[in-house]
Amino acid sequence: MTVTEETTTSGPGYKWVGTRPIRPDGLDKVTGKARFGADLALPGMLEGAVLRSPHAHARIVSIDTRAAAAMPGVKAIVTGADFPDPAELGGRPDEEMVAANIIARDKVLYEGHVVAAVAATSRKQAQRAAAAIEVEYQPLEHVLTVDEAMADDAPLLHPDLKTRGMDPAPEEPSNIASRISHERGDLDKGFAEADLVVERTFTTKPVHQGYIEPHAAVADAGENGRATIWCSSQGHFAMRTMTATVLGWEPSKLKVIPAEIGGGFGGKTVIYLEPLAVALSAKSGRPVRLVMDRDEVFRASGPTSGTKIRVKVGVTNDGQLTAAEAWMAYEAGAYPGSPVGAGGMTILAPYDIPNFSVEGFDVVVNKPKVAAYRAPGAPMAAFALESVLDELAAGIGMDPVELRLRNAAVEGTQASYGPKFPRIGFVETLEAIRDHDHYRAPLGPNQGRGVASGFWFNAGMNSSATVHVNEDGTMTVVVGTPDIGGSRASMGLMAAEEMGIDVAKIQSIVADTETVGFNDVTGGSRVTLATGAAVVEACRSIKADLRARAAKTWDCDIEEVEWVDGQAQHAGGGETPLSLQALARKSGRTGGPISATASLNARGVGAAFSTQVCDVEVDPETGEVTILRFTTAQDAGTAIHPSYVEGQMQGGVVQGIGWALNEEYIHDRDGRMENPGFLDYRIPVASDLPMIDTVVVEVPNPAHPYGVRGVGEVGIVPPLAAVANAIAAATGCRLVDLPMSPPRVLAAITGKADG
């Protein structure tokens, strides 16, 4: 097989950063050799199956496992009684919630909530035994939306849940877990100064991350009170911590080995199967594998919130935003923890608005507990705000990019959520779209163009990396953040740049929880920034070590040794340079193996902004929306590997288009999901989309050695509104409810004609 390397010129002053080598994990993935979560098989391994609640809300009266346990091949069955009572774990309330979500005890809170798990000698036997477990339920009234859950007489999911963030604190329990708020200035004065005020209420449905690989875990519990877990996740250290909490174990008793991961988008930062697999393994004495079916992924793993958001914004005739008010309610699923906090912090973040008030509510409903999904909480918020901005721009006759430019946050702006922005690239993304030929391209009949922008914080958090110099002069970079988006390639490029050696001489690997220092999850668009900084720091230690060894060899001062182009050079030029390979070969005589570790808590996270333009054509007789053209401009700080930056930008846009047009959880009256498969949960297919054009804007993050900003998430923030604004331009109809599926679009068009 011939592999052609893509090569392009590198970034300013860089030799490797900014080039596009093929990703080191690519070949194994396209040939099927890579091992994902479900691919591991161990000698004697049992297969598991999970029994899930058919009810959206019910009391568990009794569970009888006797008949199931007597079936052939059945080796272990666990129920909630086999786990520590979450309330007695002594942990934080959110840990109790994680534990309660893993397996129900007295109540099931959503269709798909785990009631029991079985391990047997085949998957079929395990499934049959699970079906033979007799559970008596007492069904309870359920709530599916924030409106139902917030109603005065709503049935309660958690009898002790009292709203946090209220002053005074409520005495009665409710389904509202918490209230958040941000305020600045004088709202009444701000609206009084406006020449035009638009107020709208928007709704969005829960949508799933839609990763192609279902959750899977293999566990092998030993006699020594320890266990090993192989699983596909966005962070095996987090899996270890959470699994240990649910089991009531010390984290160090668990070793978690990361499998390759087939997509996560935030949804694999949490545990589902791991504690069940460990408990079944401990009980049976054999390794146990648990793999979800797709319908289990939909019914029981986290989608993101359905929301209801009311936004009111005022603008003067010359385009100054004077005031903004937002009321936001996010479904949390069965346990508190919706991303309404992030929604409230991001909704106004791109803009400098003097007077505002944001109020948000985290609301429990009888649906699966939500999990993180790419810029959690921000896309729905931006859908609402950016739709209203579009109407305001049209209302005052101003170009929508110009309106955003006039109000854009810049370096020094006090962000709506608190801190002052350091150097950011929002204006640059707006200018990139304004100046793009797409923005001026002609449109035909039934076609329309929409723009929207978005903000995401990005994260830093904890990373560790170890770098080894091998005896042949190559290097191994050991990280503990799973590679979802090409991070092994990016780590290699930054190490190559630091060391001045060919990127092909660097092997990046993702190591288990006992082989590398602690790492937080691959999430928050943080890995290239934080793990990258750790790799750079470790490489710098290695370089200092190499210079010291060269100085020792040459019997000179270390200050006389420079590291240039992958070799030690004597400043005076009096010595033959020593290559990395030469130094590696004689490391045994200069102080032993060459290796360095860096562990850090990354600071100076660079915020990300994206501006996007979308052209649609709407069939006025069927309501069908065709995406004709889509361009996204995003500030990447520095694009370490531009192909994967573009890939992240395109991926976010595509997921946002799916969210905008067709994706939604559909529930029947009993609270059961009606579309738990990819046939009726409509993620876009390739033929639904044009090539997503990318403009990589590079405003370097001054706090990172290579200027990196996270790029993984912000791309999904603007598309919902960009598509809605384009549909409004094409049809004259402002759609405020997602998804904008053909029946909804046609109803809007027909309604307008009738009106």
Next chain:
Amino acid sequence: MDYLSPVSVEEATTMLSQTPDARVFAGATDVIPQLRAGRPEPQALVDLKGIERLMALSQSDGSWTIGAAVPTVRLTESAELRAEFPGLVEAVGLIGSDQIQSRCSLGGNLCNASPAADSVPAMIVNGMRAVVASGSGTRTVPVADIVTGPGSTSLAQGEFVVEFELDRPPANTGDAYLRMTPRTEMDIAIVGASARLTLDDGVCTAATIALGAVAPTAVRVPDAEAALVGRPIDDEALAAVAAAASEACNPIDDKRGTIAYRRQVAGVLARRAVATAAERASGRETGEHRDGASQ
């Protein structure tokens, strides 16, 4: 669950008579997902793809014979079939993906008895007949008479479709199939519409129109056909087709679409399918025919 693989029609009918709780399959592109979704397992699955006659595709002077288990990719790749029945080929070309089309068949798409099956309206408007085998020999039945409701057919226990007969079209005839799906592919029709027209000097002499996904079975639209025969295909005739098609719907509200939406779009697609069929019948096709409802 046993897997049986007969090599002749007779062997298959014998197996089916010996195992009453057996289920035949061709491509298994519906059977396997249904079993995985928890549908009860039959005692045996009978694979019909080993029978040569069910895998044969042939033409004679007067007609085509299409084996019931012929993978539809062989239909979409047949230039002759596409030239004579572009609408039928369009319909089968919309089923599933390339991978699915290398397995799925007209026999399976019909006998799975989904109201939304893409090939069925196209088979009906082209007057296709099914040759049905059982232990007592074969009988020939119009395709329109096979499906009786969602998941149910008029086939008796032990009967299966061997092949389809398709008469070659008269001169100046054209057919078309359009469907509405929210996605461009890998989707199930919310509405499907097939039309076949024969023209004589611009005047319609024969018309058949059938809709899918808007009633328990695919339905003919006699009022729309009557509105066309004896007339030129003008805006007034097309408006009458749309009205009659909307009226002929007996749809349900479900996760895929509402009653109101299906009624309205059935009229739109029937009108567009008739217009395209008329262009093809008159030899004026512009080559800009649209796949599905989208442009």
